Amino acid sequence: MRIGELAARAGVSVRALRYYEEQGLLAADRSPRGQRRYPDEAADRVRLIQQLYAASLSSRTIAELLPCVNANVSTPESRARLAAERDRIDGQIAELTAARDRLDAVIAYSTSAQSGCRVEAGPATA
Amino acid sequence: MRIGELAARAGVSVRALRYYEEQGLLAADRSPRGQRRYPDEAADRVRLIQQLYAASLSSRTIAELLPCVNANVSTPESRARLAAERDRIDGQIAELTAARDRLDAVIAYSTSAQSGCRVEAGPATA
DNA sequence: CTAAAAGCTAACGTTGACGTCAGAGGCAAG
DNA sequence: CTTGCCTCTGACGTCAACGTTAGCTTTTAG
Numbered sequence: 001m002r003i004g005e006l007a008a009r010a011g012v013s014v015r016a017l018r019y020y021e022e023q024g025l026l027a028a029d030r031s032p033r034g035q036r037r038y039p040d041e042a043a044d045r046v047r048l049i050q051q052l053y054a055a056s057l058s059s060r061t062i063a064e065l066l067p068c069v070n071a072n073v074s075t076p077e078s079r080a081r082l083a084a085e086r087d088r089i090d091g092q093i094a095e096l097t098a099a100r101d102r103l104d105a106v107i108a109y110s111t112s113a114q115s116g117c118r119v120e121a122g123p124a125t126a
Numbered sequence: 127m128r129i130g131e132l133a134a135r136a137g138v139s140v141r142a143l144r145y146y147e148e149q150g151l152l153a154a155d156r157s158p159r160g161q162r163r164y165p166d167e168a169a170d171r172v173r174l175i176q177q178l179y180a181a182s183l184s185s186r187t188i189a190e191l192l193p194c195v196n197a198n199v200s201t202p203e204s205r206a207r208l209a210a211e212r213d214r215i216d217g218q219i220a221e222l223t224a225a226r227d228r229l230d231a232v233i234a235y236s237t238s239a240q241s242g243c244r245v246e247a248g249p250a251t252a
Numbered sequence: 253c254t255a256a257a258a259g260c261t262a263a264c265g266t267t268g269a270c271g272t273c274a275g276a277g278g279c280a281a282g
Numbered sequence: 283c284t285t286g287c288c289t290c291t292g293a294c295g296t297c298a299a300c301g302t303t304a305g306c307t308t309t310t311a312g
Contacts, residue, residue, distance in 0.1 A: 002309095004258060014259085019300060033308060035259055048228060054218075055225035058298075066232075074236040082233045089226045092180075093219055099181035100215045102174060106192070107208045110200040130288065140289085145270060159278060161289055184268075 003028075006038045010046035017046070023059040025049050025066065055089050129154075132164045136172035143172070149185040151175050151192070181215050 007014045020026040021036070026045060028036040052062050065082055133140045146152040147162075152171060154162035178188050191208055 002259075013300075015300060015302085018260090023299095031308090033259090034261095035308070051221070051225045051228055053299085054221045055229075079233065079236055082229060082236060086226055086229045086233065089222055089229065093222050093226070095177070095180050096215055096219050096222065099177045100212055100219070102177060103181075103208060103212045103215065107205065107212065110205055110208060128288075139270075141270060141272085144290095149269095157278095159289090160291095161278075179269080 001038050001040070001042075003036045003038070006042055006046065009043040010050070012046060012050065020046070020049060020059075024063045025059060055085075056092065057085060061085065127164050127166070127168075129162050129164070132168055132172065135169045136176075138172060138176065146172070146175060146185075150189045151185060181211075182218065183211060187211065 001009075003014050003017055007017055010017075017026065017036075021028055026042065026049065028038055028042075031037055048066075049062060057065075065078065065085065127135075129140050129143055133143055136143075143152065143162075147154055152168065152175065154164055154168075157163055174192075175188060183191075191204065191211065
């Protein structure tokens, strides 16, 4: 498929796909006239990339870690790196959980409207 | 305390604290000569701010939501906004969990390291 | 064939949370 | 007093992941 279709399928912009290629995250064949051609699996790869971005991995990190991108090989180092990033994500989840809990506390506080934080006791508002 | 001490206690830079004030997230008294003076509780507030940043809230959002920052009041809107952000964080946690699981799959694959090199998509990822 | 739609490269613009530098002033100690 | 660290206010620099525009070629629809 061509770049527009892949973008639609993966839910990203055409620009993003070109950027991924520039960063070495996503390879593409070229038609005789230079247009990018992608296999069906590319959509899946793009979604994986998006997921790793969402987990705060940088392009460089993703490029270093994804095994197939550059005919990479599995080395003890790369596996350690993968495990380290996995653990980092675990830490991030813990952070987010804490933030959510704290936000819940703010919500509870806001709802019960206690001292220190004044709540106007005016007439019912629309 | 002065800004340097607060920065040390909260584990952020002096620049960050000035930035928080600029964004309306952190108020400060001033000495007669213009230096910022913070109460002890400021350290806690800074850590809360950091936690919300870690949860991908913007300065603007934090400023809008933190009830006491600007003598703000609890309105139905603000409470709805808080709940919405809380739910967004829940979504983020789900995303991160999915990313971690997928990374685990890559690790498992990498460990068994054979040819072909393909990472499966797994169940619906949103 | 022609025109619109889609692709290409190259390169500058954007945004957010600060980093960093410049130049000037405050503050306790020797 | 003066050395040395801290703080102040601007204001420009940074970095990543794209957005956007420009100008041109390729592909597709009629």
